[in-house]
Amino acid sequence: MSKIKLSFHGAAGEVTGSRHLLETPGGxxxxxxxxxxxxxxxxxxxxxxxxxxxASVDAAILSHAHVDHCGLLPLLYKNGCDAPVYAxxxxxxxxxxxxxxxxxxxEGDARFYNKIHAAEGLSxxxxxxxxxxxxxxxxxxxxxxxxxxxxxxxxxARLLNAGHVLGSAMPQLDIAAPEGNRRLLYTGDLGRAExxxxxxxxxxxxVDYLIVESTYGDRLHERLADAEAKLVEVIKRAFKxxxxxxxxxxxxxxxxxxxxxxxxIRRSGAAPEIPVYVDSPMAISLTEIxxxxxxxxxxxxxxxxxxxxxxDPFGFDYIRYLRTKDESQALNNRKGAMLIISAxxxxxxxxxxxxxxxxxxxxxxxxxxxxxxxxxxxxxxxxDGEKKVxxxxxxxxxxARVETMHTxxxxxxxxxxxxxxxxxxxxxxxxxxxxxxxxxxALAAALAAEGxxxxxxxAPAEEFELN
Ligand SMILES: [Zn+2]
Numbered sequence: 001m002s003k004i005k006l007s008f009h010g011a012a013g014e015v016t017g018s019r020h021l022l023e024t025p026g027g028x029x030x031x032x033x034x035x036x037x038x039x040x041x042x043x044x045x046x047x048x049x050x051x052x053x054x055a056s057v058d059a060a061i062l063s064h065a066h067v068d069h070c071g072l073l074p075l076l077y078k079n080g081c082d083a084p085v086y087a088x089x090x091x092x093x094x095x096x097x098x099x100x101x102x103x104x105x106x107e108g109d110a111r112f113y114n115k116i117h118a119a120e121g122l123s124x125x126x127x128x129x130x131x132x133x134x135x136x137x138x139x140x141x142x143x144x145x146x147x148x149x150x151x152x153x154x155x156x157a158r159l160l161n162a163g164h165v166l167g168s169a170m171p172q173l174d175i176a177a178p179e180g181n182r183r184l185l186y187t188g189d190l191g192r193a194e195x196x197x198x199x200x201x202x203x204x205x206x207v208d209y210l211i212v213e214s215t216y217g218d219r220l221h222e223r224l225a226d227a228e229a230k231l232v233e234v235i236k237r238a239f240k241x242x243x244x245x246x247x248x249x250x251x252x253x254x255x256x257x258x259x260x261x262x263x264x265i266r267r268s269g270a271a272p273e274i275p276v277y278v279d280s281p282m283a284i285s286l287t288e289i290x291x292x293x294x295x296x297x298x299x300x301x302x303x304x305x306x307x308x309x310x311x312d313p314f315g316f317d318y319i320r321y322l323r324t325k326d327e328s329q330a331l332n333n334r335k336g337a338m339l340i341i342s343a344x345x346x347x348x349x350x351x352x353x354x355x356x357x358x359x360x361x362x363x364x365x366x367x368x369x370x371x372x373x374x375x376x377x378x379x380x381x382x383x384d385g386e387k388k389v390x391x392x393x394x395x396x397x398x399x400a401r402v403e404t405m406h407t408x409x410x411x412x413x414x415x416x417x418x419x420x421x422x423x424x425x426x427x428x429x430x431x432x433x434x435x436x437x438x439x440x441x442a443l444a445a446a447l448a449a450e451g452x453x454x455x456x457x458x459a460p461a462e463e464f465e466l467n
Pocket of ligand 1: 064066069164189
């Protein structure tokens, strides 16, 4: 095989399940191995079948630790893959936590489903267990940003900062081929041009082929700078009314961003001090990783300077990290103004459900949504203003104020994407992935207007020859 081939096995016309396979003369490289997330039956079928033999992969490169990019690695290794996985040190650490959690969730889900459906003779199997997650983790080889490595003979690779979540990288591959060297860059998920904690995304150059995400190819974000003022306003109100603020938050990145803003508010004295509880064991473990890396080059210079002066940007004197269930439940009976940050971000599971159950009925409580709320989730129903919602099968009336901050996003918006692609000057082709149909089409149209040619929107399993 002397040709270079690229095929798309997920996140082609949707925003989940990123898996892209690059076949080169020197071997096969898998870019990400993400899990499809969505309705159970549909996602399960897509997750169980690899359209390429797992054993044929010679090297895997992981862009970042979100489950829709790393979540199927355990199944790949369970099914016979023995290749190294290259990732940054922070991504490897975070992936270890994410995969163990994913395995535990699936095992718990399967136990619950099988118990309920035992009489009908129905049962499901988890995709993988914790031992498979450990097997995948044993194959990790960490690479710092910028270090050149050779995943397969004839391919020189390096990881560039993507500015999306801690450790996130854009794999850049220089591929030796009979027709000449070709440079391919995969963005993974690309961060915003303006970020809160992380260093800005790198600006790659002399790219031949670009695989780029298009999540917000049709939208523009609000300014990040407005987040602090909104939080100050909500805290002042809770202080005055002696009431609770519940922030459902993604454990990775969003929680640390909120904590950092709260730390800044405390230092500036812009709002009265109320107790802050971080009630998510996973968020706590992830915040520890952020703390360990806070001097590293993952972070924006402004943040590193702040961290040097502050010493502990994720831990101020009235913040409490709650690990045990007892500590979490004790909050229900605690009176007075307080702010509770808890997962999951779309209110689909996790401890936040208990806090919502206990507070949705209070008209002075505030539920502050700080992330994307997908269709069909409890978070979306609250955001849409539904007055009755079900939690654990029981109906609850919604009297609490539900407010949304649209300022946060760890993805580039339309303008960021167009500027990034223009600067990379892709000479031979652009593949748009990780976006739904409308977002991708809007970005493709914007790129056409900029005179960028050879923009493709690959279909699932579509294969391209790279000349
Ligand atoms: Zn991501």
